[in-house]
Amino acid sequence: MTHLMTLSLQDIASGLPGYEPNDLEVGLAQAFIARLLPRVQAVEKLSLRSALGRVLAADQISPIAVPAHDNSAMDGYALRGSELNAAGPTRLRVAGTSLAGAGQAQDLPPGCCQRIMTGALMPAGLDTVVPQELSARDGDEIVIAAGSLQPGANRRRAGEDLALGSVALPAGRILQPADLGLLASLGLAEVPVFRRLRVAFFSTGNELRSLGEPLPPGCVYDSNRYTLWAMLQRLGVDALDLGVVPDDPQALRSVFAQAAACADAVITSGGVGVGEADHTKRIMSEQGEVLFWRLAIRPGRPMAIGRLGKSPDAPLLFGLPGNPVAVMVAFYAFVREALLVMGGARPAPLPLLRAASTRALRKRPGRTEYQRGIVSRGPDGRWQVEITGDQGSGILSSMSRANGLVVLGHRQGEVAAGDEVDVLPFEGLV
Secondary structure, three states: OOOHHHOOHHHHHHOOOOOOOOOEOHHHHHHHHHOOOOOOOOEEEEEHHHOOOOEEOOOEEOOOOEOOOOEEOOOEEEEOHHHOOOOOOEEEEEEEEEOOOOOOOOOOOOOEEEEEOOOOEOOOOOOEEEEHHHEEEEOOEEEEOOOOOOOOOOEEOOOOOEOOOOEEEOOOOEOOHHHHHHHHHOOOOEEEEEOOOEEEEEEEOOOEEOOOOOOOOOOEEOOHHHHHHHHHHHHOOEEEEEEEEOOOHHHHHHHHHHHHHHOOEEEEEOOOOOOOOOHHHHHHHHHOEEEEEEEOEEOOOEEEEEEOOOOOOOOEEEEEOOOHHHHHHHHHHHHHHHHHHHOOOOOOOOOOEEEEEOOOEOOOOOOEEEEEEEEEEOOOOOEEEEEOOOOOOOOHHHHHHOOEEEEEOOOOOOEOOOOEEEEEEOOOOO
16 A cells, blocks of 8 residues: 555645635544644653653653552551441551651561651552541540441552553643653653754735834735744744745745745744735745645635655645734634644643633634634623624734634534534634
8 A cells, every 4th residue: 555645735635525725624634634744753752841741752650659658648646447437436556657768667567557758668468548637636546437437548559549550641642740750759860852843934015014113005914923923932843944935936935945944834924825825835836845725714724735755755845825813713724733743742632611602703604714703701791702892804803912823614604693503712722
C-alpha cells in the first residue's frame, strides 16, 4: 500500500467523501489537515523546572509505588479494625506515637492503639485510623463510639496512587504544574521531551505597515502578526516573526524560501482570497504543493493548505485570510490542534460550554459560524451568552471584548432567544 504521506494533496483530498474545495465543510477540512501532519522526532532531556509546557517524548514509568507503604491519611489513632466493637464503645490503650518520616513501629499487643500523624507509616498489624475528633481520650486510653468508624478507614494503601512499573504520565502529554510535582514525587529529575516546533509567520499586503512606520492614506497597521504571535506563545512553540511582506514576487519568493529553511510550519495572513492580488497564491504554488479552499465558514472563508516543498516532511503551509477576526477563528479551527500534533502532543478536543443565547441569532444551514460572545451567569444561575454586536470579520475589538466563541454548527439553523448554543471559552485558550 502507498504510504499516506507520499500521496499528493489532491490524492488525499479525493479520499474525503464530499470534498468540494469551493464550499468545504469545516469537519472535512480538519480531517484533511489531520492526514497531512508530520511529527517532530528530535528529543531532548530537560530538568523538571525547564519542562513546563513541553511535550513528553516517552511514557514515564513509576520506579516506585506511591505511596511506598501503607500510611495514615490523617492525625488520629491507628488500630486493628477487627477490634472495633459494633455493640458498644471500644476502649483501647495508647502505646506510643508514630510520626511522619520516623519509620514503622513494632507490633502492638491486642487491645492497644498508637497515636499517629498524617503521613506516618501504619504500625505493623494495624489497618485503621480513627480521627482524633471521633475519639475521646481517657487517661492512657481512647474511647470510640459504636458505629462511628469502619475497619480500614483513613488508611492510604501502598501503591493506591501509582503502582510500581505503571505509566505515571503518557507520551504526548503537555506537562502541567501538577505533572512536574508528580514526576518529582517519583524521584525523576529529568524528562525526555520533543524539541519545540518551529513556526514562522508573516503578513502579506501592500497596504500593511509595521508599528512605528508612518501610516499613509489607505494603509493600516498590521495586527495579525501580534495576535498570531500571542496565540503561538500559548502553544509553547518557537515563533519566528518574518514581518510584513509586500505583494511583490521577488519579496514573496525570498520570504517563503527563508521560512521553509528554518521552520516546521509556516503561517501567512492575507493574499488567499478571491479578488486579491494573485502574487501570493502564485508564489505559494511555485514553492511546493498547495490547495486553495473556500470554506463553508463564517468568518474566514478563504484558506490555503499545503507543503513548502515536495517531500512528505516539508514544512506545512497554512495560508489564512487577512481579516483580523478571521485569522483568529481560522487559527483555532484549523491550525492550533495541527501544530500541537506536529509537536508530538495528543491534544484532547477543546471543551464546549452550553449556554443560553440572550437573543435570537440568524443562521442558515450549510456553514459553520463562529460568533463572538460574552458568557456569564444568568439570574437563574444558568450560563448565558450575549453576542458582542457587529460580527464583521475586521472588527478585532469584538474579540477583545468577548470571552468565548459561539459555535453554530454546519447544519444548524436559526437560534431563538433562550436556546442553548455551544460556546468555546477563551479562558486557557487565548
